[in-house]
Amino acid sequence: MxxxxxxxxxxxxxxxxxxxxxxxxxxxxxxxxxxxxxxxxxxxxxxxxxxxxxxxxxxxxxxxxxxxxxxxxxxxxxxxxxxxxxxxxxxxxxxxxxxxxxxxxxxxxxxxxxxxxxxxxxxxxxxxxxxxxxxxxxxxxxxxxxxxxxxxxxxxxxxxxxxxxxxxxxxxxxxxxxxxxxxxxxxxxxxxxxxxxxxxxxxxxxxxxxxxxxxxxxxxxxxxxxxxxxxxxxxxxxxxxxxxxxxxxxxxxxFTDGLYMRIARHANEVADRIRTALREKGYTLTFEAPTNQIFITLDEPTRERLEEHVRLGFMERADETHTVMRICTSWHTTDEQVDELLALL
Amino acid sequence: MxxxxxxxxxxxxxxxxxxxxxxxxxxxxxxxxxxxxxxxxxxxxxxxxxxxxxxxxxxxxxxxxxxxxxxxxxxxxxxxxxxxxxxxxxxxxxxxxxxxxxxxxxxxxxxxxxxxxxxxxxxxxxxxxxxxxxxxxxxxxxxxxxxxxxxxxxxxxxxxxxxxxxxxxxxxxxxxxxxxxxxxxxxxxxxxxxxxxxxxxxxxxxxxxxxxxxxxxxxxxxxxxxxxxxxxxxxxxxxxxxxxxxxxxxxxxxFTDGLYMRIARHANEVADRIRTALREKGYTLTFEAPTNQIFITLDEPTRERLEEHVRLGFMERADETHTVMRICTSWHTTDEQVDELLALL
Amino acid sequence: MxxxxxxxxxxxxxxxxxxxxxxxxxxxxxxxxxxxxxxxxxxxxxxxxxxxxxxxxxxxxxxxxxxxxxxxxxxxxxxxxxxxxxxxxxxxxxxxxxxxxxxxxxxxxxxxxxxxxxxxxxxxxxxxxxxxxxxxxxxxxxxxxxxxxxxxxxxxxxxxxxxxxxxxxxxxxxxxxxxxxxxxxxxxxxxxxxxxxxxxxxxxxxxxxxxxxxxxxxxxxxxxxxxxxxxxxxxxxxxxxxxxxxxxxxxxxxFTDGLYMRIARHANEVADRIRTALREKGYTLTFEAPTNQIFITLDEPTRERLEEHVRLGFMERADETHTVMRICTSWHTTDEQVDELLALL
Amino acid sequence: MxxxxxxxxxxxxxxxxxxxxxxxxxxxxxxxxxxxxxxxxxxxxxxxxxxxxxxxxxxxxxxxxxxxxxxxxxxxxxxxxxxxxxxxxxxxxxxxxxxxxxxxxxxxxxxxxxxxxxxxxxxxxxxxxxxxxxxxxxxxxxxxxxxxxxxxxxxxxxxxxxxxxxxxxxxxxxxxxxxxxxxxxxxxxxxxxxxxxxxxxxxxxxxxxxxxxxxxxxxxxxxxxxxxxxxxxxxxxxxxxxxxxxxxxxxxxxFTDGLYMRIARHANEVADRIRTALREKGYTLTFEAPTNQIFITLDEPTRERLEEHVRLGFMERADETHTVMRICTSWHTTDEQVDELLALL
CATH class of the missing domain: 3.40.640.10 (Type I PLP-dependent aspartate aminotransferase-like (Major domain))
Structure with a gap:
């Protein structure tokens, strides 16, 4: 999954x-x-x-x-x-x-x-x-x-x-x-x-x-x-x-040859791709944040649909019918994984 | 004092x-x-x-x-x-x-x-x-x-x-x-x-x-x-x-002969006298509270005037020009002390 | 007692x-x-x-x-x-x-x-x-x-x-x-x-x-x-x-008029009286100590006999048949109490 | 070393x-x-x-x-x-x-x-x-x-x-x-x-x-x-x-195929070799112990000589002229390392 x-x-x-x-x-x-x-x-x-x-x-x-x-x-x-x-x-x-x-x-x-x-x-x-x-x-x-x-x-x-x-x-x-x-x-x-x-x-x-x-x-x-x-x-x-x-x-x-920065930057780059897609598809980004954590406020049907295919992080219940979930990229996130995710949105 | x-x-x-x-x-x-x-x-x-x-x-x-x-x-x-x-x-x-x-x-x-x-x-x-x-x-x-x-x-x-x-x-x-x-x-x-x-x-x-x-x-x-x-x-x-x-x-x-309750009630009674007087004189009671602690929101000139003659308790700064102070009675507060206080208000 | x-x-x-x-x-x-x-x-x-x-x-x-x-x-x-x-x-x-x-x-x-x-x-x-x-x-x-x-x-x-x-x-x-x-x-x-x-x-x-x-x-x-x-x-x-x-x-x-020292000295003086009597009567003092605490090593019959009449402090079991007990005087020990104790030894 | x-x-x-x-x-x-x-x-x-x-x-x-x-x-x-x-x-x-x-x-x-x-x-x-x-x-x-x-x-x-x-x-x-x-x-x-x-x-x-x-x-x-x-x-x-x-x-x-026990046993076996050699050469084993830690009580010249060539563990000073040191084998100790050590004793 x-x-x-x-x-x-x-x-x-x-x-x-x-x-x-x-x-x-x-x-x-x-x-x-x-x-x-x-x-x-x-x-x-x-x-x-x-x-x-x-x-x-x-x-x-x-x-x-x-x-x-x-x-x-x-x-x-x-x-x-x-x-x-x-x-x-x-x-x-x-x-x-x-x-x-x-x-x-x-x-x-x-x-x-x-x-x-x-x-x-x-x-x-x-x-x-x-x-x-x-x-x-x-x-x-x-x-x-x-x-x-x-x-x-x-x-x-x-x-x-x-x-x-x-x-x-x-x-x-x-x-x-x-x-x-x-x-x-x-x-x-x-x-x-x-x-x-x-x-x-x-x-x-x-x-x-x-x-x-x-x-x-x-x-x-x-x-x-x-x-x-x-x-x-x-x-x-x-x-x-x-x-x-x-x-x-x-x-x-x-800390040799800039590895730390290089792998971190990658995580932000793929997060940026995801953020762009989320905005295009009308998702609600809970916060404006530029790093590898993306928080989105989801209604229950959308959350359930997504969670059938992808593990997201739980943040908090926003209200009776919405939950804030986290999409988290990292240094090891692959472009293929991002493609898969975007296809699900 | x-x-x-x-x-x-x-x-x-x-x-x-x-x-x-x-x-x-x-x-x-x-x-x-x-x-x-x-x-x-x-x-x-x-x-x-x-x-x-x-x-x-x-x-x-x-x-x-x-x-x-x-x-x-x-x-x-x-x-x-x-x-x-x-x-x-x-x-x-x-x-x-x-x-x-x-x-x-x-x-x-x-x-x-x-x-x-x-x-x-x-x-x-x-x-x-x-x-x-x-x-x-x-x-x-x-x-x-x-x-x-x-x-x-x-x-x-x-x-x-x-x-x-x-x-x-x-x-x-x-x-x-x-x-x-x-x-x-x-x-x-x-x-x-x-x-x-x-x-x-x-x-x-x-x-x-x-x-x-x-x-x-x-x-x-x-x-x-x-x-x-x-x-x-x-x-x-x-x-x-x-x-x-x-x-x-x-x-x-x-806990012999109801002493605890008797002395406590006295503190509330004198507090009630003070509350009545404060209301009559137009003071702002910070909270509606029936016990021996009375909180009042004072402007600085009033606070300074009162504190020349009576020690009050500090509660918190309410805003730039007001402070919440406490008038606290107790089992040993005398009617004379209350009279003196009322005269100052 | x-x-x-x-x-x-x-x-x-x-x-x-x-x-x-x-x-x-x-x-x-x-x-x-x-x-x-x-x-x-x-x-x-x-x-x-x-x-x-x-x-x-x-x-x-x-x-x-x-x-x-x-x-x-x-x-x-x-x-x-x-x-x-x-x-x-x-x-x-x-x-x-x-x-x-x-x-x-x-x-x-x-x-x-x-x-x-x-x-x-x-x-x-x-x-x-x-x-x-x-x-x-x-x-x-x-x-x-x-x-x-x-x-x-x-x-x-x-x-x-x-x-x-x-x-x-x-x-x-x-x-x-x-x-x-x-x-x-x-x-x-x-x-x-x-x-x-x-x-x-x-x-x-x-x-x-x-x-x-x-x-x-x-x-x-x-x-x-x-x-x-x-x-x-x-x-x-x-x-x-x-x-x-x-x-x-x-x-x-x-700390007014030497009260602290005066009452403390009294406790030592009565303790000295007790120590002298204990030695005279052949009791074993567990330690050589000059203050208001006197430790004695007692066999069980003696301990039981004494404890019928006087409360002593427990220190520790010395061995199977002996216990170290404490006689403790204080600023409020009276000469009469000491007399009573000495009579019991 | x-x-x-x-x-x-x-x-x-x-x-x-x-x-x-x-x-x-x-x-x-x-x-x-x-x-x-x-x-x-x-x-x-x-x-x-x-x-x-x-x-x-x-x-x-x-x-x-x-x-x-x-x-x-x-x-x-x-x-x-x-x-x-x-x-x-x-x-x-x-x-x-x-x-x-x-x-x-x-x-x-x-x-x-x-x-x-x-x-x-x-x-x-x-x-x-x-x-x-x-x-x-x-x-x-x-x-x-x-x-x-x-x-x-x-x-x-x-x-x-x-x-x-x-x-x-x-x-x-x-x-x-x-x-x-x-x-x-x-x-x-x-x-x-x-x-x-x-x-x-x-x-x-x-x-x-x-x-x-x-x-x-x-x-x-x-x-x-x-x-x-x-x-x-x-x-x-x-x-x-x-x-x-x-x-x-x-x-x-x-815990697959007995690996844990197998590698642990090896450490004891090489320790046994060292213990035998120590005894043969007249060293003082501080304790009789069968596991991978060997404690020996060394005089200072011997300790200094050994420590020029091999790192030992410090245990405690035994007295003015002796120290208890530890020879510790482990799952990764090789026969060659043991041979080297034995040659130094």
Whole structure:
């Protein structure tokens, strides 16, 4: 059955599989202390234009969010996020299980707004009872967001400015960063991100790797530090991979010869084809979003008809008679799959 | 300076002080295993019409909320509360520090709505991804609410029905329960509460005691159990008072000869006098609420004028030029204090 | 029935009760922001010879230990304590519930040894795998210990030296500090303690107060800081008393005219009488300890005989036929009670 | 450089790599809901002789221990383990970070003793203050242990009997289970384990897989249940792999045609060769242990000489002049590597 259900339903780019085969009998030291990890980190620092950045590799998104947020948020504080943020909705309480509240802002197609963030913080500190409340301790945004939308450079800079005015590091969840960086109309480069964010990660699981997220502590200002004994914190969160080179190897491959960007761009290109077709056929796109996630609001007969032939992602019930569904392309979506899908619409 | 800032700014009823003096040199076993605690529990069970109820005494509201919610909420679940609920706003993240998310519903003058609760739960279980989300595990309401409003019996029964349909215990924060039970128009008796809620507490700190909250596990149905080894859980939360009889003594006194209700009613009566005067003088009451908390929306000149002479509670900024302030009466508010206040209005 | 079961089985010194009565109708601001708390803090700073110290009042020992240790221990670290330390044995896992491991050292009649502490830390950092282990993050000792024994000044200084060599604050649990300061042979004054420890508390619950522990951050060196937003951390641990002046009032009274030391000394004096009698009558004192706790190893017939007439504290089974029991005096033990006890021996 | 440092320093068995290549472009549903996981689970249930068992796949050992122990241990309880247990020493406080204390028993070459466990529990419940202490809530043992030693069937049965007498599930960490099952002299089969333990895991990371541990809830008695909503708990611990079929695929391969046992046996056979040589050459084996970990106590000159040519694992300093080092074979150790090592001894 055809599947546009999500962007983590196939293996890895062939280059990664080949590299796995090549290195399979080599002996490596454990926990990421190997040379391939070192090489991958160097390539990421270079791609970020951030020679002082500190790079770490973790396995998956939720554990990365949990480990970073727990490490950068003071004990008296929470993480500010869009109400629709992955950490608020789809991580089974992983943030709270580590002791921190998610402080929510209204979302605008998945994004928070710098002015509303500023207002939130100003109101917090103006409240006579603020010492009895959870402090805003860091800020979490996703690029691309859970709705496939993108922050502009100006928007991210404005958010960072508020963050730093209120002594909060800015953390960017880049589970789908590749798809953000290569989207039509995007103006935020990896170098921009490394300059604006205090910590972010480059998603591998959804962009070409079997698994893996590359965390970058950007080290450009007061809030861009690596938390003390971060390796121990990773271990404590159960997130330290024994065979760490498996992570380094994947990112080393993805950051060689522009592979990461190239495969991500492909996913956007096929998504663009689908968006065009959807518009032509009169479908309702739930959001204007330029990345690999396309949300459409379907009436039930259409949804049922489509789901006979293609797996889509469930987003939410829109109303009694409509559901928001997701068409998700990825680095491995083929032109044939797109043709098949278009024929069904 | 005159103070209507809150309802925890004086000591205790004279009867409690006398009892403290009487028993000061008596030797008691520790941690609430004494006879006075046993007597107080018996009186509370009787007042609740709940002979099988299990009663415990803790020191303060936040620790009581934290200990109960942690004890009754499964590890994969959070507590559903109004966005304005004390546990969500004013407990410095105590619930999250114990590992649980607060799942918020919109509030209606501080109250949640049974239909919206039902919709929340139905939507949750209808979501294809619900296993990746925080389950609704128990429901928290306050009677009176943080805005001084009250649930009717029908409203509480409707909430309880939804709770039990979704296998959630209903927990009622009664930090100001005395003021709820004795308010004009209230139709929820203590017996009703013990029949409807699975666990609730009777607030002492704000109603006549130096400190203390009496937790009642009502034991009337599947969700009305006492969590296993609850004494150990209290201790683990740092909430077990060594000289436990000090708590029993206060509740034993408050539940003798109707003292608790009598002093609470007084606070409502003086609040009613103030409300009448405020209306006559054209003040804007922010909410219609019948208990000891009166919220008024003040312009800045009025606020400044009043605050020269009387301490009020800060609630929130209403807009650029108005602030919501709280006038709070209590069991110890005197007629003279009310006269003085009325003269200032 | 006669009771030497513990030192928290009576109310408070009459001076405290009188003060409660005097202030009962006075209006105070909440959460310890009142003048009596300010006065009590000033007196404690003076008694400690530590004008820069920062003083806070909490209700009970376990919550104080939990709140302080959670606040001063980094997330990658645990608290080092004697295996017999209260935090390791009798707090129902309160430290672990806040996320920290208790790292145990062998005890010597309840005390840890500076050399063994040093060896522990040296071994830790010499271990090739230490980043996978729990770092020693702070050190917890009790004065007096759980066995009634005392650290000498030289012992505490040696421990502090190791602490600071390994970047760990030294925290002294003073639940029974009064009994330590006034014991025969003690050479550690309150001023010494404020100079040596980074944070400690002065126990009220067991020494004259209804409840209450006065936490002193001594502010004399790099490790003697108050954790940021400590008020919020107290609240988050459910440990912030609404009517905070009740705590200030008790410590203000205890630190007026030497009351604290005077009542503590009395408990030691009567304990000395009991120790002398026990020795004369051939009882086995389990430890040589000069404070208000006397441990005796009893055979079963003797234990049963005594327990018909006097409540003793249970310590542990020594072997098949012997039990270690505790005779505990306190500030409120009367000469008549001691006479009665001696007659029973 | 030759390496006998650990058993997680190479990739995976060629069969797994081949399978990865074969399935790389297939589309799978996420989070382990795919057919290969279903097939792997069926094979594991069959190998365990446990048709009702419930099988789950996680990525690594620490996250598996953390997730299981948090899920099966009541909030008032801790996990009982050998002082040398991995959860007590080498997981950076992961258990405590989830709120549970590790309650330690003395170890006997890495093993706990049923009688001592029984004594621990009996003493606990006989303590008059046990409600103030951390309850023994479950029991953790490793097979093989951290010292390479093995429990006999009789020993495990005796431990299980104590566990169930005190209402504790028995959890067996099988990170090196393959090496245990195939060791000379071992009498505990996989079927035995599934009959005796309430939950255990079959280690893949150290036995032929790139990563992965297969958790088996054995479902044979009161304590052998799967915790409610375990998928959500896995997610909350950051341990749910998006591309779950990667785990299923590895275990499906390992449990086809006896591969798991065959490669594990090889590691023991080469370890036996090394042990024989060590004995012949007069080395001191620190423990008598039949599995793939060989501990030897080396004087410094010998250690330095060896470490010029071969990477060994650090265990601990034995004394001023000796260190305990580990020679670790694995499924991928070649005869040539062993020859090289023997030549160095």
């Amino acid at each position: 055809l599947s546009f259900e999500n962007d983590y339903s196939c293996g890895a780019t062939p280059e990664i599989l080949a590299r796995l085969a090549e290195t399979n009998t080599t002996t490596f030291p454990g926990y990421g202390s190997d040379d391939i990890c070192a090489s991958a980190k160097a390539k990421i620092r270079e791609a970020c234009g951030a020679p002082d950045a500190d790079v770490w590799f973790l396995v998956g998104g939720t554990q990365t969010n949990q480990t970073i947020i727990d490490a950068i948020t003071p004990p008296y504080a929470g993480v500010v996020a869009a109400a629709t943020g992955h950490v608020n909705v789809h991580e089974a309480g992983a943030i709270e299980a580590s002791g921190h509240k998610v402080l929510t802002l209204p979302h605008h197609e998945g994004k928070i707004d710098a002015k509303e963030l500023n207002e939130y913080c100003a109101t917090f500190y103006a409240d006579a009872n603020y010492e009895h409340m959870v402090f805003p301790g860091c800020v979490y945004v996703s690029q691309a967001t859970e709705y496939g939308t993108l922050y502009t450079k100006a928007e991210l800079e404005a958010i960072a400015e508020v963050c730093h005015a209120y002594h909060m590091p800015l953390f960017v969840d880049g589970a789908r960063l590749g798809y953000a960086l290569t989207a039509t109309g995007n103006d935020v480069t990896l170098e921009d991100l490394a300059r604006i964010a205090d910590v972010f990660y480059i998603g591998g699981t959804k962009v070409g790797a079997l698994f893996g997220e590359a965390v970058v502590f950007t080290h450009h200002g007061d809030y861009s530090y690596t938390p003390k004994h971060f390796l121990t914190l990773i271990k404590q969160h159960g997130a330290l991979l024994a065979k760490g080179w498996l992570l380094g190897l994947q990112f080393d491959t993805l | 005159l103070s209507f800032e809150n309802d925890y700014s004086c000591g205790a009823t004279p009867e409690i002080l006398a009892r403290l003096a009487e028993t000061n040199t008596t030797t008691f076993p520790g941690y609430g295993s004494d006879d006075i605690c046993a007597s107080a529990k018996a009186k509370i069970r009787e007042a609740c019409g709940a002979p099988d109820a299990d009663v415990w005494f803790l020191v303060g509201g936040t620790q009581t909320n934290q200990t109960i919610i942690d004890a009754i909420t499964p590890p994969y679940a959070g507590v559903v509360a109004a966005a304005t609920g004390h546990v969500n706003v004013h407990e410095a993240g105590a619930i999250e520090a114990s590992g649980h998310k607060v799942l918020t519903l919109p509030h209606h003058e501080g109250k949640i709505d049974a239909k919206e609760l039902n919709e929340y739960c139905a939507t949750f279980y209808a979501d294809a991804n619900y296993e990746h989300m925080v389950f609704p595990g128990c429901v928290y309401v306050s009677q009176a609410t943080e805005y001084g409003t009250l649930y009717t019996k029908a409203e509480l029964e409707a909430i309880a029905e939804v709770c039990h349909a979704y296998h959630m215990p209903l927990f009622v924060d009664g930090a100001r329960l005395g003021y709820a039970l004795t308010a004009t128009g209230n139709d929820v008796t203590l017996e009703d509460l013990a029949r409807i809620a699975d666990v609730f507490y009777i607030g002492g700190t704000k109603v006549g005691a130096l400190f203390g909250e009496a937790v009642v596990f009502t034991h009337h149905g599947d969700y009305s159990y006492t969590p296993k080894h609850f004494l150990t859980l209290i201790k683990q939360h740092g909430a077990l008072l060594a000289k436990g009889w000090l708590l029993g003594l206060q509740f034993d006194t408050l | 006669l009771s030497f079961e513990n030192d928290y089985s009576c109310g408070a010194t009459p001076e405290i009760l009188a003060r409660l009565a005097e202030t009962n109708t006075t209006t105070f601001p909440g959460y310890g922001s009142d003048d009596i708390c300010a006065s009590a803090k000033a007196k404690i700073r003076e008694a400690c010879g530590a004008p820069d110290a920062d003083v806070w009042f909490l209700v009970g020992g376990t919550q104080t230990n939990q709140t302080i240790i959670d606040a001063i221990t980094p997330p990658y670290a645990g608290v080092v304590a004697a295996a017999t330390g209260h935090v390791n044995v009798h707090e129902a896992g309160a430290i672990e519930a806040s996320g920290h491991k208790v790292l145990t050292l062998p005890h010597h009649e309840g005390k840890i040894d500076a050399k063994e502490l040093n060896e522990y830390c040296a071994t830790f950092y010499a271990d090739a795998n230490y980043e996978h282990m729990v770092f020693p993050g702070c050190v917890y000792v009790s004065q007096a210990t759980e066995y009634g024994t005392l650290y000498t000044k030289a012992e505490l200084e040696a421990i502090a030296e190791v602490c600071h060599a390994y970047h760990m604050p030294l925290f002294v649990d003073g639940a029974r500090l009064g009994y330590a300061l006034t014991a025969t042979g003690n050479d550690v004054t309150l001023e010494d303690l404020a100079r040596i420890a980074d944070v400690f508390y002065i126990g009220g619950t067991k020494v004259g107060a209804l409840f209450g522990e006065a936490v002193v951050f001594t502010h004399h060196g790099d490790y003697s800081y108050t954790p940021k937003h400590f008020l919020t951390l107290i609240k988050q641990h459910g440990a912030l008393l609404a009517k905070g002046w009740l705590l200030g009032l008790q410590f203000d009274t205890l | 030759l390496s006998f440092e650990n058993d997680y320093s190479c990739g995976a068995t060629p069969e797994i790599l081949a399978r990865l290549a074969e399935t790389n472009t297939t589309t799978f549903p996420g989070y382990g809901s795919d057919d290969i996981c279903a097939s792997a689970k069926a094979k594991i249930r069959e190998a365990c002789g446990a048709p009702d068992a419930d099988v789950w796949f996680l990525v690594g050992g620490t996250q598996t221990n953390q997730t299981i122990i948090d899920a099966i241990t009541p909030p008032y309880a801790g996990v009982v383990a050998a002082a040398t247990g991995h959860v007590n020493v080498h997981e950076a406080g992961a258990i405590e970070a989830s709120g549970h204390k590790v309650l330690t028993l003395p170890h006997h070459e890495g093993k706990i003793d049923a009688k001592e466990l029984n004594e621990y529990c009996a003493t606990f419940y006989a303590d008059a203050n046990y409600e103030h202490m951390v309850f023994p809530g479950c029991v953790y043992v490793s097979q093989a242990t951290e010292y390479g030693t093995l429990y006999t069937k009789a020993e495990l049965e005796a431990i299980a009997e104590v566990c169930h007498a005190y209402h504790m599930p028995l959890f067996v960490d099988g990170a090196r289970l393959g090496y245990a099952l195939t060791a000379t002299g071992n009498d505990v089969t996989l079927e035995d384990l599934a009959r005796i333990a309430d939950v255990f895991y079959i280690g893949g990371t150290k036995v032929g897989a790139l990563f992965g541990e297969a958790v088996v809830f054995t479902h044979h008695g009161d304590y052998s249940y799967t915790p409610k909503h375990f998928l959500t708990l896995i997610k909350q611990h950051g341990a749910l792999l998006a591309k779950g079929w990667l785990l299923g695929l590895q275990f499906d391969t390992l």
